Amino acid sequence: xxxxxAELITDRMDAMPAGERRAAQTLIANYPLAGLKTVADFSQxxxxxxxxxxxxxxxxxxxxxxxxxxxxQHELAAQLQSPLSRTERQSGHRGEEPAMLAATLDNIRETFxxxxxxxxxEIVALLAHPRASIHLIGGRFTDPIARYMAAHMTIIRPAVxxxxxxESNWRDRxxxxxxxxxxxxxxxxxxxxxxxxxxxTAHKRxxxxxxxxxxxxxxIARFARHVVAGRTAVPSAWDSSAALFVFAEALxxxxxxxLESESAKRIGELETLRKG
Amino acid sequence: xxxxxAELITDRMDAMPAGERRAAQTLIANYPLAGLKTVADFSQxxxxxxxxxxxxxxxxxxxxxxxxxxxxQHELAAQLQSPLSRTERQSGHRGEEPAMLAATLDNIRETFxxxxxxxxxEIVALLAHPRASIHLIGGRFTDPIARYMAAHMTIIRPAVxxxxxxESNWRDRxxxxxxxxxxxxxxxxxxxxxxxxxxxTAHKRxxxxxxxxxxxxxxIARFARHVVAGRTAVPSAWDSSAALFVFAEALxxxxxxxLESESAKRIGELETLRKG
DNA sequence: CCAAAAACGTAACAATCGATACAGCGCGCG
DNA sequence: CGCGCGCTGTATCGATTGTTACGTTTTTGG
Numbered sequence: 001x002x003x004x005x006a007e008l009i010t011d012r013m014d015a016m017p018a019g020e021r022r023a024a025q026t027l028i029a030n031y032p033l034a035g036l037k038t039v040a041d042f043s044q045x046x047x048x049x050x051x052x053x054x055x056x057x058x059x060x061x062x063x064x065x066x067x068x069x070x071x072x073q074h075e076l077a078a079q080l081q082s083p084l085s086r087t088e089r090q091s092g093h094r095g096e097e098p099a100m101l102a103a104t105l106d107n108i109r110e111t112f113x114x115x116x117x118x119x120x121x122e123i124v125a126l127l128a129h130p131r132a133s134i135h136l137i138g139g140r141f142t143d144p145i146a147r148y149m150a151a152h153m154t155i156i157r158p159a160v161x162x163x164x165x166x167e168s169n170w171r172d173r174x175x176x177x178x179x180x181x182x183x184x185x186x187x188x189x190x191x192x193x194x195x196x197x198x199x200x201t202a203h204k205r206x207x208x209x210x211x212x213x214x215x216x217x218x219x220i221a222r223f224a225r226h227v228v229a230g231r232t233a234v235p236s237a238w239d240s241s242a243a244l245f246v247f248a249e250a251l252x253x254x255x256x257x258x259l260e261s262e263s264a265k266r267i268g269e270l271e272t273l274r275k276g
Numbered sequence: 277x278x279x280x281x282a283e284l285i286t287d288r289m290d291a292m293p294a295g296e297r298r299a300a301q302t303l304i305a306n307y308p309l310a311g312l313k314t315v316a317d318f319s320q321x322x323x324x325x326x327x328x329x330x331x332x333x334x335x336x337x338x339x340x341x342x343x344x345x346x347x348x349q350h351e352l353a354a355q356l357q358s359p360l361s362r363t364e365r366q367s368g369h370r371g372e373e374p375a376m377l378a379a380t381l382d383n384i385r386e387t388f389x390x391x392x393x394x395x396x397x398e399i400v401a402l403l404a405h406p407r408a409s410i411h412l413i414g415g416r417f418t419d420p421i422a423r424y425m426a427a428h429m430t431i432i433r434p435a436v437x438x439x440x441x442x443e444s445n446w447r448d449r450x451x452x453x454x455x456x457x458x459x460x461x462x463x464x465x466x467x468x469x470x471x472x473x474x475x476x477t478a479h480k481r482x483x484x485x486x487x488x489x490x491x492x493x494x495x496i497a498r499f500a501r502h503v504v505a506g507r508t509a510v511p512s513a514w515d516s517s518a519a520l521f522v523f524a525e526a527l528x529x530x531x532x533x534x535l536e537s538e539s540a541k542r543i544g545e546l547e548t549l550r551k552g
Numbered sequence: 553c554c555a556a557a558a559a560c561g562t563a564a565c566a567a568t569c570g571a572t573a574c575a576g577c578g579c580g581c582g
Numbered sequence: 583c584g585c586g587c588g589c590t591g592t593a594t595c596g597a598t599t600g601t602t603a604c605g606t607t608t609t610t611g612g
Contacts, residue, residue: 017589033353036312039570049591054571065570077309100529101388104522105381112377141427144420151417152514236529237536238428245521246380253376253512260513293559293609315600325561330601341600 004075006031008060019048020056032072039065099235104242107231111243112250115228123210123226124254126182130262132208133159133177137170138186139195142212142241145248146186152252155270156263167194171201179206187211187218188232188239199223212244280351282307284336286392295324296332298497304390305491305505308348315341323498375511380518383507387519388526391504399486399502400530402458406538408484409435409453413446414462415471418488418517421524422462428528431546432539443470447477455482462520463487463494464508475499488520 006028013024026046027034034042043050054065062068097105127134134153138146143164150162163170177183183202187195196219199209203223211224214232221227230243256263282304289300302322303310310318319326330341338344373381403410410429414422419440426438439446453459459478463471472495475485479499487500490508497503506523508515532539 019590030353031356033349033356036349038568040568050570051572051592052590055589073309073312077306080307080309097385097388098526100526101384101522104525105384108377108381109373112374141424144424144427147423148417148420148517151420234525234529237532238525238528240525241424242518242522242525246377246518249380249510249514249516249518250374250376252514253510256513295560314598316598326600327562327602328560331559 005035005060005072012059016056016059019052020059022046022048023053023056032076035072036069036076100240103234104240107234107240107243108246111228111230111247115247119226119228120251120254123228123251124258126208126210126225127153127184127251127255128157128258129180129182130157131180133161133181134184135161135163135173135177135181136184137163137195137198139188139192141239142186142188142244145212145241145245146184148245149184149248149252153255155267156256156259157266167198170194170198174198174202174205174207177202177205177207180208182208182210184210185212185218185220185224186244187220188214188230188241188244189216189218191218191220196220212247214239281311281336281348286394288335289392290394290398292332292335295328296335298322298324298503299329299332301497301503301505302493305493307390308352311348312345312352323495376516379510380516383510383516383519384522387504387506387523391523395502395504396527396530399504399527400534402484402486402501403429403460403527403531404433404534405456405458406433407456409437409457410460411437411439411449411453411458412460413439413471413474415464415468417515418462418464418520421488421517421521422460424521425460425524425528429531431543432532432535433542443474446470446474450474450478450481450483453478453481453483456484458484458486460486461488461494461496461500463496464490464506464515464517464520465492465494467494467496472496488523490515 009024009028013021016024023042023046026042034045037045039050039053043053046053057065057068060068062071126132134157136146136150136153137143147162147164150160153160161173163173183199185195185199191213199211199220200223203209209220209224210226210228211218211220212228212230213221215229217227217229228247230241230247232239232241232243234240285300285304289297292300299318299322302318310321313321315326315329319329322329333341333344336344338347402408410433412422412426412429413419423438423440426436429436437449439449459475461471461475467489475487475496476499479485485496485500486502486504487494487496488504488506489497491505493503493505504523506517506519508517508519510516
């Protein structure tokens with residue numbers, strides 16, 4: 001479906017009989033609403049008879065009127081989803097977004113503004129290494145984001161682990177990790193001491209650490225190979241982790257693209273596993 | 277033309293019966309295309325019967341379905357012809373944000389555009405009830421968001437539980453829940469059957485269900501008191517849960533404000549507990 | 553806890569829709 | 583000038599639509 005119906009029509013309009021051309025013109029004139037009404041309405045509005053409308057539609061390559069309308073609606077749906085001008089059209093009580101929402105959006109933009117494509121690439125490269133194992137963990141409020149990443153990464157590559165449960169268990173896991181492996185940590189203030197100790201121990205063992213933190217930088221930054229500082233300040237009693245979350249999603253997306261060829265086979269196997 | 281239909285709906289949605297509210301939600305979720313199809317399509321998509329759709333339309337003040345559709349089309353026509361030509365929506369009008377980031381930001385804005393302050397208020401009121409217990413759960417990828425909410429809510433109010441572990445345990449937890457309690461569910465496609473069954477059982481027990489889903493609406497919407505439809509589509513192999521996450525944060529913020537007086541004491545006690 | 557009211561779905565109806573067959577009209581080539 | 587082909591409108595049929603009545607279920611109020 002490369003071309004829209006509008007282009008299709010203007011292309012072929014010259015090669016049409018008079019009646020069908022009138023149909024085409026009225027459709028273009030108020031596109032695409034004329035095509036969403038009934039055949040009778042359409043025909044009357046164009047000043048032709050109903051069969052002419054149907055012949056016109058058939059000439060465009062559709063098997064019946066319903067198929068034509070369906071295509072038109074899909075096209076329209078795609079258009080309506082991108083811009084958000086809809087809700088603020090009339091009598092803008094929507095003059096300003098809620099302060100918290102605006103701040104969150106700014107945070108996200110700001111966060112991405114400070115992450116260079118090169119850094120992104122390097123982090124993805126670390127996570128994409130086929131022989132590396134990836135261990136994710138977060139703090140009290142950020143651990144869910146670590147889980148979110150783990151849930152996706154488990155699907156596209158092997159050896160992905162989320163460090164959950166007792167803190168003493170974390171340390172024990174370190175024994176399985178080496179220089180090529182990655183410890184992916186989320187830590188925002190108030191920074192958790194337990195995470196710092198884990199990171200320090202991991203660092204001593206030569207494990208690669210990727211840290212996602214806030215703009216004041218967790219002390220773990222000292223041991224990290226890569227540090228991503230997200231903005232978290234919002235007009236609320238809490239800090240916002242939204243920017244970190246979106247960054248995690250971006251990372252997942254990039255990683256998926258990079259691993260596309262290798263993970264395709266894996267995903268297929270997973271599908272059959274689930275159904276079996 | 278004073279008010280648009282969308283506003284009309286969000287205004288009156290609270291005063292509607294369950295079935296008609298579901299119709300309203302599906303119409304808002306993908307506005308206004310759902311209303312331009314046939315009654316049968318609309319009803320099936322909303323999971324209700326055709327007469328319910330007609331009653332819904334009648335409640336909005338229209339004499340028949342045709343009149344409703346006509347109004348919807350006029351509204352759409354005015355919107356399509358006004359501002360930007362629709363052909364140049366594709367090319368980069370911004371300062372070169374990555375496509376995925378731009379899509380995510382749009383999704384967030386769009387999602388909040390569809391949530392009325394009133395609905396927000398009602399959800400917060402449910403979560404703020406001092407005698408209610410709150411149980412949160414999510415699907416494969418969204419459960420981390422449920423955890424994130426739970427982590428915050430636990431601090432500002434009692435009786436907050438995240439349903440984790442074996443699926444069979446979820447059901448057993450239902451035994452502690454009654455009419456005043458809340459089951460807060462995240463569910464995006466591919467919708468999980470286990471969550472649906474949980475929600476159905478909970479609904480039969482009269483438990484209030486708040487559902488955060490995607491724009492295609494999880495089948496759980498059928499049992500939910502409140503449905504929030506977030507946008508999840510991004511140019512990636514995955515869907516994006518960022519909008520749901522930000523919504524969760526907004527909910528946490530609002531809830532905190534509402535409970536400020538009651539939770540202050542609680543937070544103080546927690547502080548001393550941690551240090552003690 | 554029970555009675556009254558509201559809401560919902562099933563089933564049937566009539567109106568309307570999309571689709572097809574057929575006949576009249578206009579146009580161009582021989 | 584007349585013959586034939588393509589385009590168009592009228593008439594018609596079956597399918598689908600919107601709509602209504604009715605019985606069951608759910609919710610509300612006392």
